[in-house]
Amino acid sequence: PLQNQAMSNGRVETRFDDVKRTFPKPINISSQVLLDRERCVLCARCTRFSEQIAGDPFIDLLERGARQQVGIAPGEPFQSYFSGN
16 A cells, blocks of 8 residues: 555655544455555545446445545445455
């Protein structure tokens, strides 16, 4: 990921002074997909692919503002034919 590349090429310290968001990781959202929400920058690329290309919008942006995160509806399975790690 981009963060690993930045750290391996000289940028070992962050300029971010505040408390970082932490999430349990990784989350199994299906038998083939692991979700690492600490690495997510909320670009919505995965949700757009799921909705517009695959045609199965099982994953979406949940919450709003600083609490926003990618996830699936509680109790609903993530059954996308096109998605896997």
